[in-house]
Amino acid sequence: MLSDKNRLQIEHLLSPSTVLPDRKTDGSDVALGLTQIPKSIPVRYFYDDRGSELFEQICDLPEYYLTRTETEILQECASAIALVTGECELVELGSGSSTKTRILLDAYNQSGYPLRYLPIDVSAGILESSARQLLADYPSLQVHALVSTYELALQKLFPSESPSRMICFIGSTLGNLTPQECDRFFSQITDALDPGEYFLLGIDLQKPKHLLEAAYNDSQGVTAAFNLNTLDHLNQRFEGNFDTSQFEHWAFYNETQHQIEMHLRSLRSQTVQLRALDLTVKFESGETILTEISRKFDLNTIKQELQEKSLVPLQVWTDPKQWFGLLLCQLQPFESTRSVQI
Numbered sequence: 433m434l435s436d437k438n439r440l441q442i443e444h445l446l447s448p449s450t451v452l453p454d455r456k457t458d459g460s461d462v463a464l465g466l467t468q469i470p471k472s473i474p475v476r477y478f479y480d481d482r483g484s485e486l487f488e489q490i491c492d493l494p495e496y497y498l499t500r501t502e503t504e505i506l507q508e509c510a511s512a513i514a515l516v517t518g519e520c521e522l523v524e525l526g527s528g529s530s531t532k533t534r535i536l537l538d539a540y541n542q543s544g545y546p547l548r549y550l551p552i553d554v555s556a557g558i559l560e561s562s563a564r565q566l567l568a569d570y571p572s573l574q575v576h577a578l579v580s581t582y583e584l585a586l587q588k589l590f591p592s593e594s595p596s597r598m599i600c601f602i603g604s605t606l607g608n609l610t611p612q613e614c615d616r617f618f619s620q621i622t623d624a625l626d627p628g629e630y631f632l633l634g635i636d637l638q639k640p641k642h643l644l645e646a647a648y649n650d651s652q653g654v655t656a657a658f659n660l661n662t663l664d665h666l667n668q669r670f671e672g673n674f675d676t677s678q679f680e681h682w683a684f685y686n687e688t689q690h691q692i693e694m695h696l697r698s699l700r701s702q703t704v705q706l707r708a709l710d711l712t713v714k715f716e717s718g719e720t721i722l723t724e725i726s727r728k729f730d731l732n733t734i735k736q737e738l739q740e741k742s743l744v745p746l747q748v749w750t751d752p753k754q755w756f757g758l759l760l761c762q763l764q765p766f767e768s769t770r771s772v773q774i
């Protein structure tokens with residue numbers, strides 16, 4: 433058996449938040465978002481260590497059905513997934529605490545396959561602590577963690593050391609991408625996989641507005657704290673002076689676009705500075721910053737979009753209420769682009 437030291441590798445593809453920001457990699461996106469109309473902040477700024485903790489709390493809220501529902505589905509189908517893919521390396525985008533991943537690891541473990549796991553997350557703290565916990569719980573597991581954005585990590589993936597590979601993108605994180613970003617993301621997945629390798633996708637499905645709005649406006653205010661924490665994160669990262677008491681959480685379901693929109697609304701006219709970015713931002717009273725879209729999908733549409741990227745949906749699982757969907761796709765194993773030339 434490998435020693436603990438050899439079983440864990442943590443690679444930083446991003447500069448940790450404790451060192452001075454590198455504007456090229458993570459400041460210019462903030463400056464751009466805050467100088468556009470309407471204002472926005474890239475969604476990954478939710479997830480500093482505190483934000484990741486708050487998100488874990490959201491997952492346990494009674495109104496937030498997503499995590500519970502996906503967990504139920506995974507418990508039902510994990511062994512079927514392991515059976516289809518056979519021995520494979522698990523790459524997880526946005527692994528967070530890796531709680532749901534354990535269901536998959538258990539299934540592969542029971543099949544007797546060696547376990548190799550590559551969690552990828554922008555939050556170094558949660559990545560490291562969950563990796564250590566996993567190593568303690570799975571004696572044969574090897575973890576190679578990447579502190580990185582998805583895009584960077586997908587470009588840096590080495591050829592799999594296992595017979596196959598499955599990229600897992602569960603938890604409906606896909607919902608944070610606009611349709612155009614989603615299209616590009618699927619292309620990046622296609623490029624990162626070898627033919628015959630797998631892509632596991634978990635998505636939140638369309639459902640009545642009142643259920644969705646409750647999930648993003650919980651009665652305990654955890655989602656509000658999660659949203660406002662973005663400003664604290666920016667303060668810390670870019671020497672900012674946002675006063676979080678002068679902004680409020682605002683979330684609603686946009687039924688035409690099938691997406692939850694989360695905003696922070698300025699409670700008065702105010703000026704904020706981010707010194708590390710040489711940036712001064714003016715807010716009108718009532719002006720909002722878009723912090724997240726969370727799209728709700730239609731299974732048939734998404735299956736078609738995946739298929740168009742040669743990501744062939746092999747199997748789809750949902751819960752009895754059809755609130756959440758899990759799709760196992762395979763990158764087209766054979767040459768499928770043979771076209772007839774006239």
Ligand code: AVJ
Binds near residue numbers: 490604605608648724
């Ligand atoms: C982690 C992106 C799936 O969109 O529901 C939770 C994040 N935002 N509450 C989601 C979130 C507000 C979450 N995802």
